[in-house]
Amino acid sequence: xxxxxxxxxxxxxxxxxxxxxxxxxxxxxxxxxxxxxxxxxxxxxxxxxxxxxxxxxxxxxxxxxxxxxxxxxxxxxxxxxxxxxxxxxxxxxxxxxxxxxxxxxxxx
Amino acid sequence: xxxxxxxxxxxxxxxxxxxxxxxxxxxxxxxxxxxxxxxxxxxxxxxxxxxxxxxxxxxxxxxxxxxxxxxxxxxxxxxxxxxxxxxxxxxxxxxxxxxxxxxxxxxxxxxxxxxxxxxx
Numbered sequence: 001x002x003x004x005x006x007x008x009x010x011x012x013x014x015x016x017x018x019x020x021x022x023x024x025x026x027x028x029x030x031x032x033x034x035x036x037x038x039x040x041x042x043x044x045x046x047x048x049x050x051x052x053x054x055x056x057x058x059x060x061x062x063x064x065x066x067x068x069x070x071x072x073x074x075x076x077x078x079x080x081x082x083x084x085x086x087x088x089x090x091x092x093x094x095x096x097x098x099x100x101x102x103x104x105x106x107x108x
Numbered sequence: 109x110x111x112x113x114x115x116x117x118x119x120x121x122x123x124x125x126x127x128x129x130x131x132x133x134x135x136x137x138x139x140x141x142x143x144x145x146x147x148x149x150x151x152x153x154x155x156x157x158x159x160x161x162x163x164x165x166x167x168x169x170x171x172x173x174x175x176x177x178x179x180x181x182x183x184x185x186x187x188x189x190x191x192x193x194x195x196x197x198x199x200x201x202x203x204x205x206x207x208x209x210x211x212x213x214x215x216x217x218x219x220x221x222x223x224x225x226x227x228x
Contacts, residue, residue, distance in 0.1 A: 042221050043215070088215070095168060097157045099154060
């Protein structure tokens with residue numbers, strides 16, 4: 001099976017930049033999507049197709065993907081960004097979507 | 109604007125069948141080239157894709173659940189449904205119906221989720 005590895009937690013001061021990574025074998029060859037899940041709420045897509053931002057998502061959110069690592073970057077972090085973040089890819093061959101284990105972003 | 113809403117019992121007994129329905133507004137299960145998925149999240153844990161039904165009615169399931177899961181659609185009612193047989197306490201989770209999940213497509217619209225508890 002294809003494994004996506006995310007750090008369990010990332011902490012950042014308000015106003016600083018947070019980087020959340022998603023590791024996987026040759027993930028740079030796949031399309032990566034990112035979801036934000038605030039406590040008690042359903043996930044929301046914040047980045048799709050590696051680096052595209054859906055309508056309504058602040059420009060502070062950006063994504064990149066190369067080699068074995070995809071990265072979600074959040075600049076000028078706010079208290080409202082505190083949430084769990086999940087990466088997701090489509091795994092060809094077995095033909096199913098796969099989520100990372102999730103990263104809890106804490107705003108200090 | 110596509111909206112999805114889950115409905116169904118919040119409590120199911122062990123060994124019985126979990127049944128949920130998702131009602132789609134602002135779209136149709138059989139129009140376009142979209143996929144319609146079920147995803148679940150056990151309390152305090154991550155997201156697990158259960159399966160999808162596509163715009164042709166074809167289904168695809170997570171191998172870990174395939175033997176117990178059925179996803180079907182009722183296009184006239186703009187609904188699609190999930191059945192999980194022989195449930196155990198490990199099936200206790202928030203269940204989400206979601207648009208997307210086919211090939212490289214993202215999960216772009218989510219229902220609010222419904223908690224299903226398996227307990228006697």
